[in-house]
Amino acid sequence: MTDLFSAPAPALDGIHVGIGGWVFAPWRGGMFYPEGLVQRRELEYASRQLTAIEINGTYYGEQKPATYAKWRDEVPEGFVFSAKAPKRITQSRKLAGTRGQVEGFVEGIVELGRALGPLVWQFADGKKMEREDFAAFLELLPKQAQGRKLRHVVEIRDPAFVDAELMALVRQHNVATVFTDSEDYPSFADLGADFVYARLMRSQARLTQGYPAPAMAQWAQRVQAWRRGEDVAELPHVADPLPKGKPREVYLFFISAAKERNPAAAMALMRALAG
Numbered sequence: 001m002t003d004l005f006s007a008p009a010p011a012l013d014g015i016h017v018g019i020g021g022w023v024f025a026p027w028r029g030g031m032f033y034p035e036g037l038v039q040r041r042e043l044e045y046a047s048r049q050l051t052a053i054e055i056n057g058t059y060y061g062e063q064k065p066a067t068y069a070k071w072r073d074e075v076p077e078g079f080v081f082s083a084k085a086p087k088r089i090t091q092s093r094k095l096a097g098t099r100g101q102v103e104g105f106v107e108g109i110v111e112l113g114r115a116l117g118p119l120v121w122q123f124a125d126g127k128k129m130e131r132e133d134f135a136a137f138l139e140l141l142p143k144q145a146q147g148r149k150l151r152h153v154v155e156i157r158d159p160a161f162v163d164a165e166l167m168a169l170v171r172q173h174n175v176a177t178v179f180t181d182s183e184d185y186p187s188f189a190d191l192g193a194d195f196v197y198a199r200l201m202r203s204q205a206r207l208t209q210g211y212p213a214p215a216m217a218q219w220a221q222r223v224q225a226w227r228r229g230e231d232v233a234e235l236p237h238v239a240d241p242l243p244k245g246k247p248r249e250v251y252l253f254f255i256s257a258a259k260e261r262n263p264a265a266a267m268a269l270m271r272a273l274a275g
Contacts, residue, residue, distance in 0.1 A: 008076035018052030047075035068111035080117035096136035164239035189235035205258035210265030220272035
């Protein structure tokens with residue numbers, strides 16, 4: 001089985017495509033992971049089929065720095081993790097008072113080293129956001145750690161908070177907002193930073209690749225536009241689309257919905273981008 005790990009997925013310049021997590025029983029036995037692959041090697045395998053994974057487990061509890069270092073050493077050069085910040089921080093009544101917790105999370109997660117991508121701060125359903133408190137929270141987010149540049153992205157699920165004023169605020173801090181492509185959460189594709197972060201949540205169980213071929217081709221075009229520095233005006237916005245700017249890195253993850261299809265969807269998008 002060594003040939004399964006011989007070469008990483010072809011790199012896509014400035015574009016990172018993946019899934020949420022890597023431990024999911026339905027992916028075993030041939031759906032994604034080959035028959036007979038031991039669970040301890042699933043990350044090693046997944047990181048050679050895809051170019052990114054969003055770590056969801058950190059939302060519920062942090063890992064030891066040694067665990068992050070182990071994950072780093074199992075993935076190939078060029079692969080990146082994004083990571084959801086602990087909910088104990090994002091669900092705090094006073095976000096402005098979480099400096100110590102933010103620093104503690106960053107101190108551990110930075111052990112991902114070369115494989116560290118954006119940090120995702122998800123503010124869950126029912127969390128009523130306050131403008132002044134949120135602005136103070138953005139000030140807490142460190143721009144670098146151990147000499148590495150840090151990127152931050154926020155997912156706001158309070159519809160009343162999602163407006164042009166929010167976009168003006170995050171742009172001051174070069175913080176991205178998540179494009180969710182979802183009917184269940186606020187879904188807006190405004191550009192907030194020098195990178196784009198999308199979580200696509202519409203995969204369908206009846207389709208082998210999760211998405212119809214025309215939809216996949218359309219997403220490939222949108223990703224390429226984002227990479228060129230363009231704003232995709234056809235997607236929903238809460239502020240006026242921006243004029244074309246410098247090229248942006250793009251992070252795109254197939255999340256939730258028909259989760260069993262998400263690895264196939266990610267690999268199909270990578271093929272479309274490469275082609």
